[in-house]
Amino acid sequence: MSLTKSKTLTVRIEPAVKEGLKVMASQERRSQANMIEIMIRDYCQRNGVDIEDVATDETGKERTK
DSSP states (O other): OOOSOOOOOOOOOOHHHHHHHHHHHHHHTOOHHHHHHHHHHHHHHHTTOOOOOEEEOTTSOEEEO
16 A cells, blocks of 8 residues: 555546445445545456555655565
């Protein structure tokens, strides 16, 4: 998981899809934003898309995981 500042993404979805997201996030005890990230990461992994994780070391410099 990235320790650097996150980016904002604004999307429009159908109310029923948003309700499904709300239910899934609640069942997983996650925020809706975190549930969306988990779902995107899972979809990418299943379809061969690598997502590079970036973390910071003890000096605050970014390093790739």
